[in-house]
Amino acid sequence: MKPVNTFKVSSDNYYFIYRFLDLSCITFSLVFVINSNSLEMTQDYIIVALTALVVFLYIAEALDLYQCWRVGRFITVLMTVIAVFISSFIILFGIGVWLENSFHLPSYVLNTWFFGSFLSCFTWRILKHQWSVVRSKLGINLRKMAILGATSTGANLYHEISHCDELGFDFVGFFDDRETDRLPKGLTVISDISTCINDAKNGEIDILFITLPISAEKRIAEIINLLSDTTVDVYVVPAFMLSDVMHGRLTHIGQIDALSIFESPYLGSKILLKRFEDIAVSLIAIILLSPVYILIAITLKLTSPGPILFKQSRYGLRGEIISVLKFRSMTVMESDEKVKQATRDDKRVTAFGAFLRRNSLDELPQFFNVLMGDMSVVGPRPHAVSHNEEYRKLIQFYMLRHHVKPGITGWAQVSGWRGETDTLDKMQKRVEFDLYYILQWSIWFDLKILMLTILTCLKKSNTY
Known part of the structure; x- marks a missing residue:
């Protein structure tokens, strides 16, 4: 059998829809402005629109607008949208100055189009975020999530998750085998690891994060093997990932997977x-x-x-x-x-x-x-x-x-x-x-x- 990459670069399941929504907002904003002013959709408008779509998509990809890590950082998402539109406007303005004599388009149309595109792309994200938060608070389609390992890594993970209502998680609790005096202060363990595995097999857990120390490699492998007989989504969160990885990125060298530990943020x-x-x-x-x-x-x-x-x-x-x-x-x-x-x-x-x-x-x-x-x-x-x-x-x-x-x-x-x-x-x-x-x-x-x-x-x- 031909070997395949074990790891895939993660992205939001709706990444295609998000891109489609943005490009649709930009396109229909121009159509709306042209129709509102009783203008004709000329070849110049089509060329400018296509150029704008390409520039916007390029800048959006460069600034990681559609990366899944932005879940739970909604303010960052909105700031990134602003940065993408400002950068796109500057580049399009430069192109317009360079091709000054090639296109004759009313400035009020272009300005209204820019504002309308920005407003629509901004608005649908706010509506989506609010809908996710409301669904979570109403208990609609919540997924039961647990953390196996009452460690500082687990505490940090819980802190992040507890501030992200849009994730749709219903936290079950921490599971660990250690005595109470060996656990970080403030963490409450509801049961041991064996109970966690049994709960997973009985369908009482949908998502499980393993936050045991990296030194417990054999124990982690044993737990993963036992969980293979369940339908639970399992994630391993190594402690070193939270502090020592700088721009950790999964890459493939031929058929070999590699995780970057130290890497420049300026890629591509x-x-x-x-x-x-x-x-x-x-x-x-x-x-x-x-x-x-x-x-x-x-x-x-x-x-x-x-x-x-x-x-x-x-x-x-x-x-x-x-x-x-x-x-x-x-x-x-x-x-x-x-x-x-x-x-x-x-x-x-x-x-x-x-x-x-x-x-x-x-x-x-x-x-x-x-x-x-x-x-x-x-x-x-x-x-x-x-x-x-x-x-x-x-x-x-x-x-x-x-x-x-x-x-x-x-x-x-x-x-x-x-x-x-x-x-x-x-x-x-x-x-x-x-x-x-x-x-x-x-x-x-x-x-x-x-x-x-x-x-x-x-x-x-x-x-x-």
């Missing part, structure tokens, strides 16, 4: 999306800030001797050395193996340099690094090479920061972990926030960080 079309974001934001920033660049350059020359720009060696994507640009703010040009971080009242910092650093203006030349492709606008802040070599030995998962390009600003910085890291605890917190950013990355998250960066810079704290 997401690489292009991230690069498009970086180019667009950096170009706009450079154009708008050009008078500021000139003013800072002149002031630097007049207030202290030395070059205007300062290059520092940093680790970039995949740990490769890059040269990061900054406006010079010190009397020294340290970029050696041993780099001392700036501290409060640091005598190396010039008077004008202190002003630049306090307002984060010394970082502005890094928009050119972004434009050249060495950095991103948003990402983990790059550390000195010597600091990298020091902390990678002290902090677990430290080098995972380099699965993405370093950024001018990041989630750690807007969350209060910017400036001097004079203790190991401070650096650990910064790394923790950096890894959270990588795990949760989205275009919408980047926009949120950019907005928070402006507010954070106004506070002028923790930067010397």
Whole structure:
């Protein structure tokens, strides 16, 4: 028999219907607008509509709009819909400017079409979500769910499920063989594992999550073997999945299944999306800030001797050395193996340099690094090479920061972990926030960080 892949990449059972609904909303919105204004459906409208459908579907797939993991994160779904429509509008607007002389369509038609498409796609999701919640509260088609293993993993799983009414689960309880004093506080076990298996065989459980420790591999295999004589849907939730997997993804290499443990979040079309974001934001920033660049350059020359720009060696994507640009703010040009971080009242910092650093203006030349492709606008802040070599030995998962390009600003910085890291605890917190950013990355998250960066810079704290 020809071997087949054991695992399949999971997706929502209704993924095709969701795509069909979105594309139908966009299409019929245009038809409605044209008919409402007594216009004729010309070839130009058809070409524009087909282009819009292709762009929308491409962006939606790139932002994982239809992935099943979005169940239980409804606000994230709505934010993703907004991000998809904004991104699609920007791309279509760019195409329209490029083909300006090829199509002659009234702007009010296009604007009304865009708003109508967005409103309809937004509305059907809200209605679907509310219907799922109402059905669950009314007890319609609920599935009896149990957790085998009263562990911290099981507690986390229960917490997630208890906040997702739309899942349609009726929680039966926890099953475990261990004594009460060995269980996490707050968990109540209704019976042992043997009873759980018997209940499953008697049809009293529809879905069972096994959350035993990964060290109990033989016991898990034995339980799975006993459950093979039931019709229960069985899921195994290893503890390491909840903390150590970064963008875990199932892939197939020939006929062999592999689960990614550490992986960049920018896969496939997401690489292009991230690069498009970086180019667009950096170009706009450079154009708008050009008078500021000139003013800072002149002031630097007049207030202290030395070059205007300062290059520092940093680790970039995949740990490769890059040269990061900054406006010079010190009397020294340290970029050696041993780099001392700036501290409060640091005598190396010039008077004008202190002003630049306090307002984060010394970082502005890094928009050119972004434009050249060495950095991103948003990402983990790059550390000195010597600091990298020091902390990678002290902090677990430290080098995972380099699965993405370093950024001018990041989630750690807007969350209060910017400036001097004079203790190991401070650096650990910064790394923790950096890894959270990588795990949760989205275009919408980047926009949120950019907005928070402006507010954070106004506070002028923790930067010397």
